[in-house]
Amino acid sequence: MEILRSLQERCDPRWAALLVVDVQNDFVSPQGSAAKRNEDVSAAVAVVPRLIHLIDEARRVGLTIVYIKTTHSEWTDTPSWVYRSSQKGGLSTCREGTWGAEFYEGISPLPNERVVVKHRYSAFINTDLNTVLKAKAIESVLVTGVATNVCVETTARDAYMYDYYITMIEDCSAAYDGKLHENTLENMRRHFGLVASSREIIENWQALRQKKAAGV
Secondary structure (H helix, E strand, O other), rough: OOOOOOOOOOOOOEEEEEEOOEEEEEHHOOOOOHHHHHOOOOOHHHHHHHHHHHHHHHHHOOOOOEEEEOOOOOOOOOHHHOOHHHHHHOOOOOOOHHHHHHOOOOOOOOOEEEEEOOOOOOOOOOHHHHHHHHOOOOEEEEEEEOOOHHHHHHHHHHHHHHOOOOEEEEEEEEOOOOHHHHHHOOOHHHHHHHHHHOOHHHHHHHHHHHHHHHHH
């Protein structure tokens, strides 16, 4: 196993993967369930163009990309899950087979990109995500998506517990409250890994391409 100290090492396509967490209509769209329960989705909408650009650049360097998709149904609803505070108004978020559970406009996995379906905040709980990453020899994950302080953070924490290197992409993640977004980023810096901008990641990919082209 490599020791990946620098940001450039941690975003190297040889052992890094991009995780796109829950960029779905119910979490992002002004017509989705989060907005309907009066969450401010403006930050989530704003990150999508940057995230799409990051995905395009990731494809250009051959990075492994895994999309995380939440679905809920009577088959996965437990009492503790049903009665969490965000669902007090009724079970309306990412119901299986609904428009709300579909990826938000512009987030379109290619046939060779993996979609992992989850039913809880963490993308590692009762899914094949860890198996998928291990099969691709992934050691480092670049984490993006919605909401920073809930599913994105929980997924990043669990990834760290599975011994992956963690990098949160600060401008390709969003929360419904800016303070909660910043609090998560600070917690990640202190305890779990690196925090970087999409520009920094893309610049590192460009540098790696230049080295490869030069035969370095």
